[in-house]
């Protein structure tokens with residue numbers, strides 16, 4: 001079995017763990033309770049961390065092939081953006097902040113992840 005492909009598979013699976021909880025928060029007709037929200041945001045943060053580790057691992061395995069690609073650089077920025085917003089969502093959930101703010105944050109995180117998936121798949125530049 002090809003270890004690079006296994007790593008990329010783990011990378012893609014971790015996208016599910018980042019995006020799944022955020023889409024649930026964004027789409028649920030009623031916002032989950034504060035502990036449930038914090039759990040969802042924590043799972044998403046852990047998913048982002050695994051996404052970063054597996055991404056760095058994949059770059060390390062491909063040598064210079066992707067390092068200078070703009071789709072990769074932009075995805076790193078999108079990941080930092082998603083990470084910062086997830087941290088903010090966690091703190092808003094801790095203070096039981098407004099549902100509107102939490103939904104907007106969840107939508108922005110989901111949009112950043114969707115854009116990064118498109119960049120990673122299409123590799124436009």
Ligand code: HEM
Nearest residue numbers: 012015052055056058059075076078079113116117120121
């Ligand atoms: C929001 C962040 C990210 C998302 C949603 C994401 C998503 C994806 C997806 C869906 C693929 C599979 C593409 C395919 O079918 O081959 C992929 C591949 C890959 N990702 Fe990411 N990724 C993210 C961040 C990163 C970061 C931060 C790095 C590196 C530091 C990285 C490095 C890679 C590499 C090297 C590949 C393999 C490309 C290939 O072999 O064609 N990714 N990513």
